[in-house]
Amino acid sequence: MKAQSVAAYLLPVGCLVAGCSDAQSVLNPHGAEAESIALLFWITAIGGALIWLAVVGALIYAGRRHRKPYSQASAARLVLWAGAVVPSILLAVLLGYALALIPDLRPLAASADDDRLHIEVIGEQFWWRVIYHPPDGQPVVSANEVRLPVGERVTFSLKSTDVIHSFWIPPLGGKMDMIPGRTNTFSLKATKAGIFRSPCTEFCGPSHALMAFTAVAMKPGRFDRWLANEGKEAVNGKPGLKPFLANGCGACHAIRGTEADGAVGPDLTHLASRKTLAAGSLPNTEDAIARFIAEPDEVKPGVRMPAFGMLPQDEIDAIAAYLARLE
């Protein structure tokens, strides 16, 4: 077999392992937790491969022609060492190594440390409410996107209002369940900047597969500027605000700086600064916003937003144009 064709066979296998997309791959670590998990994975995988080779080698050796049978005593010794002692030692070492990783992956006192950024993420069918609590300053409400500064450990508290969801940023770490009536805490530290896709990893209803947030690890300075902007009120005065309010979007959505102060759905104050729309379901463009307003139930079955397709098209377009400019 030529080297090329070997590569052609291995590629899909590698793809399978990596989840085919770097943005959602544990083998593309950008955080302290993910790095230690990735290292553990490679040690296990390579170690397993070596052991497999040794076993197959022994099999071929045992099956050769003109072989002489081992004596009873040396056969018993071989079984004892290769079958019991060595595997037990290897597994014990591996177990010890993995157990030693746990304290760093799940720092028990994660929430005790008050002078670091704390991000509250609440899973709701089928989107994410995200509230930033900077150590000094007002909480900032956002949705469907989690941004964090590189090099700083960030505390997460995870909640749910309806059913169990699960929080996981594969290249950074996780995963931890979001359980109604409970607050689960843990922490993450990004080591490199990047943009990741983070799917909900606990089946939560008809649109479970359409419930993902974007995670963005960014340089601390840029993060601070972003957070400062996210905390500001919306820039106002576009004609689309009027139909937005008149049709009652404000009963469910907040746009800070306007009369809209609903708390049922995502905060839309800076909708346009998000990478995707409706928790990873659509690209964040003006057309997609108009489509989502008209037929959210077609985009996301079981969505908790009623369809507004009965509005005149020009009102839908005006609202979409307004929202698409809320940077």
Added chain:
Amino acid sequence: MKLNVNRHRIAVRINWKYIAIGLAVLPFAAVFVAWLGFFNIGAASGHWRITELFLQLAMRSAVRTYAIGIEEPEAFDRGAILPAAGHFARGCATCHGAPGEPRPAMVKAMLPRPPRLERAVHAWDDAQLFRIVKRGIRFTGMPAWPTQMRDDEVWGMVAFLRRLPDLDPEEYRNLAYGPAKRSRASGFNGSFDAALAGCARCHGMDGLGRSAFVPVIAGQHRAYFVESLRAYAAGERASGIMELAATEADRKLWQRLAEYYASLPATEDEQSAADAERIARGRRIAQYGVPRRDIPACLGCHGRPDRNPVYPQLDGQKRPYLENQLRLFAEGERGGTDYAHLMTEFASRLERKEIESLAAYFASRQVQRGKAE
């Protein structure tokens, strides 16, 4: 097959082939006889006594059987009797007559003849009356209730039928026609005044509604008013009572009726002090919703003066009516305009106590007069 009887041999041969042929031919024979047309279907001569007894037996037994398992509401609400009486005057009295009102002679020639209900209702219990009024009676001309979606109106009618035997003509006229005081129910068609008088029988000339279950339509948005009439007439909003009223009033008059009622002042319900706590609870939900359970802030849609004109005015509306509508939304039976699903989406998550609080709050709210859309 052979039968041996005593010592004589009587052979009875049943030839299965002939039976099969006979059965196959029978339906064609029946159609042929019907086609010949000798069967008398005329109503004038009436039924043979035996046919009549048989039909009566079949009808009464069927009603009795089908009424098993119908759950009666705990108590009939007296407010529901008035719109039922108004409906009776237009929808039932033609056939069944009413106190002080004879029926057209034509009706007496129907077969079977519709009975005077003052005398007939005693024979039935409430569940049986419910069954008859809701589903009608086949082959007799007794129609079903115009919508099968909701039961509360039918129970209102049952409550009215129970009152009927005790009503003298004056009391009946007062219930069914009210201030219009016409001796007979007027048709809606034709002039605006006649149509208005028709609506006023239930809604009053002041639009405040003559009972707790007839909504205030004074000061209601015109767009919502007209869209609601359209939805009633098309069967998209379930109400047997309003379906009849909306289809009888000339479509061309709807806009004028809407304008007339929109221009009238709505007054607020008087609330007793005991309700203060309930109203406060309702206000909280109306202002902030219950985000935890995805219940939106009602005022975001119903409270803004500049709102979409199809979003109805709830301020000063009647409490029992509001409670009833929220219950209908929650059960998916309300229907309405093209916007009605905005309500259905969350109404099923409202608890009974919340519905009561919200109804109390909106009933107590001072009417916010915005741009009179």
